[in-house]
Amino acid sequence: MSDLESNKEKLHITLEKIDTLNSNKAHVNGSEADTTLKFINQHAHLVTTPLTPESEQRIRWKLFIWLVPLLMLINTILFLDKSALSYGVLLGLFQDVNITTDQYNNLNSIFYTGYLLGQIPMHFILQRLNFGKFISITLFIWCILTFLTVLASNYGGLIVLRFLLGFFESIVLPALEITLLQFFNAKERAMINPIFWTTCVGPSVWIGGFISYGLLHLESSISNWKIFLIIIGGLTLLTSILSWFIYPSNPAEAKFLTIEERVLLINKIQNQSNSSIEQKKVKPYQIKECFKDPISWLFLAFALTSMIMNNIMFQANILYESLGVSNLGSTLVNVAGGGFATLYLIGGVIFIYKVKNSTAWIILIGAIPGLAGSIGMVTIPYDKKLALVACLVLAGNTFALSFIAAVGWSTSTASGYTKKFYRNIMFMFGYCIANIISPQIWKGNQAPRYYPAWGIQIVISFFIPVVIGFIIHIILQKRNQERLKFIKENPDSKFGQVIINDLETGEEIIEKVEIANLDLTDLENKTFIYPL
Template sequence: MSKNENILEVNDLATSNAGEVIVPSRLADATLHFMEQHDSETPRIEENEEKRLKRKLFFFIYCLVFAINLLLYMDKAILSYDAILGFFEDTGLTQNTYNTVNTLFYVGYAVGQFPGQFLAQRLPLRSLLTILLATWTCIVFLHCTAYNFSGVAALRFFLGLTESIVMPILINTMSMFFDSTERAAAQPFFFVTCMGAPIPTGFIAYGVLHIKNANIELWRIFTIIIGGLTFIMTIVVALMFPNNPTSAKFFSVKERVWVIRRVQSTTGSSIEQKVFKTHQFKEAIHDYITWLFFLFFVLQQLANNLPYQQNLLFEGMGGVDALGSTLVSVAGAGFSAVAALIASLSMLKWANISTFTALFWNLPPLIGSISAVSLPWHNKIGILANICMAGQVFGIPFIIALSWSSSSTSGYTKRFTRSSISLLGYAIGNIISPQIWREKDAPRFFPAWIVQIILSFGLAPCILIFIWWKLRGRNQQRLLSMDQTLKRLSEKYELSNDRTDEFKNGSNANVVSNLAVLDLTDLENESFLYPL
């Protein structure tokens, strides 16, 4: 074998005398060897067994990634709560330098995307995630030593660098274990962690504010508590996090086979692939859908500093003290959690409504933003309510779009690449976002609100509509010739029909499963239908 066999192009695939494409096992799905050993001896899943399997999936996988993502956002929001616990006074930060360190977090986040993507595809996910969490824990604890702007800036940059690939790993883990319908429905409530993080964080901060005669500063106590929780999660990940379904300790061999079957048959995509495929990387770069998602995230995330500014906005309004702003944040997060649950339930009940769900939940922040800048300054209650409405649920469109950017493509390297480009857009939007909240514009911050209204809540949703229109057109074209396409692909790749797939009706179901093993992209596999 060549030393470059780990990076192979499509042109390197062999062709038999009969014209079939022969795919080397290294280029196939990482679960192929496991399935060759256990697939034939595993019976079809019965209805009651599938119900039990779903419960186990949600209890083990969903709860694990949910908890990791919750801590991710709790750690990210440390400065927002430290700011009302005396952090500014002890480190000399101002509104402008606070914005700068928030920007530096996302500079690190952007820098880490593509190196992180490469490492995530080459290394076992459990080992990589454990290293990231251990590093992330150390950085959180080091926040306690910060005493000036330079120290805080360095810590935030490296925290962003460390956290940059965690979310793609979690999204990819969800795609390994859940079928397409479950994943689309679960994502909004999974990402309630980013909107609901102020609930546990706010209560912790509220408790810390009641500590009297402490020997160290309150913000340091708060940071130590959050860092301790992250340390505990590091141990849990090291012991329990699966690399893919074949290594999930809490499932039997039979259950692992069932998980792989149902995911491959309903998504038509590979589960995991440890070979970085250059041609898939290039295809992701050249596919304009990738860049439409990128543009959406840049524009939409211009509003993402609003939740972090919220506590400071409340204090700047007067009449809302640190305790009050903390409780308002908790209440707002509770509202966003309920909204995310409603979005999840609606997407579970009705298929292919992701775009329209995202558009619907874009309305509250749009209305809230317009109202927040339109109401007279003396109407503090009205402004407070609209700030809460604007800042709490715009995460739902972000969540749906992030999941959609991954599920609307196939091919492991291409999917990871698109996720990384999407999160690069997310990082760029967040690099810019703190800078639009200028100290000189206080207390109303009209320029920041105008940017959010026009770009984040106006133009960004239009991009989602355009993506929906283009992908819907591709689906219509593919459905017209689906039988011929599957026959052609079956002959080209010499797909077998030795197993009836129990998770999908129709004679073509096993062809789709076999194509999934080949790790083709959505443009190579013309039978792939885009979720809408």
């Protein structure tokens, strides 16, 4: 209990950068406060009525019309760029560039090596620059790299380009998750997150599949895989232009909302999360706390174990071919699998939305079909080709639900902007390491059954992550019980203080503010309730 009571002493902080408040004399130092604090101080007087159900619904619909489709489009392009070489398998890449199956697997590992090495520098840059513009520039760089891949004529050239593509893609997934945290509360994210993630198993698969299907009917002097990359590069360019004009860095910069709506949205998110929205200053103590918090390491372990399965998306076309499915047939099976995955994720959305505190259970439910499909791949006789194709579709299109539930959970259970960033980095480190390892478990000399690969995935990707999910749930549930008791005993605990320096008299004036504006971590802020 003494640890909880000491929280009161931590709420009184001194801020460093000078920002003007609603006074000609008083100034507050704001580099350690939420970046939206200045906007609130300048425009709060324009809000004459509190947030009503009608105004909340109006704001939500604007976000669904402007922001959510943009994020889904970027995520779709992300997965199209990432999986372009897997479609190249069907479109003549192996023959033109003269690479083997093992070299193809190495290219996937190289991509995630770049992804891993890009985590810290790209996060470091992102926290200092305009969020929206940085994402748009990154998209443009993808476009250039995709076009350059068309010119690659050997294995060495592909290695360099895949490494660079991975490096520059490394920040986008964490950035999209942070944007969702900035604009939506926990209940809204529970509904939006799985729908948002359907773009990696639905639209991206449909678009890639139908383009491939069309190109397989095309006779051209240009290789079909190169035409595919040109189309994807063009879509990436258009997305980067759209993002430049629409993508907001935070709710204060969301031009599709009125000033009043921005103020109401900021207040809503801060009041309901008791956490800051954006912070441009890196706080070393929050980095230290992130590394000391066992929850951070549990999420890293979750990403590391669950994503050993992820390379199935790059192996699928090779496996379909080995089962006697034609190139044309493979594109159609991929599209059908994407449709099945979308329906499965929507079912997960409904479950999360209806059942409170259900994330750990979603992780369990998400693992069961993939586990069944994987077991089928090693137990069903090889002459039962149709059954094996069905098991492959099941294994390759359902495991994403568990990961999707965890990736949003990892950031929503951290408070303090720097701590969120580094929690993200740790999660993505696990994700990258798993995806570097994953292609290497598929060895050409183990074809066509690949028993070792399937065995590794069954144990590591479908059992261990479920155990980790429930351990996280138990720890956070215990913390919440302590916090609810603290809040009940300390009704003023949702407010903190900042010191305002009067520039004329030199006196210090204490200003009472919402605790969410102080950018405290979840371990400092005992009013922060962990979503379960």
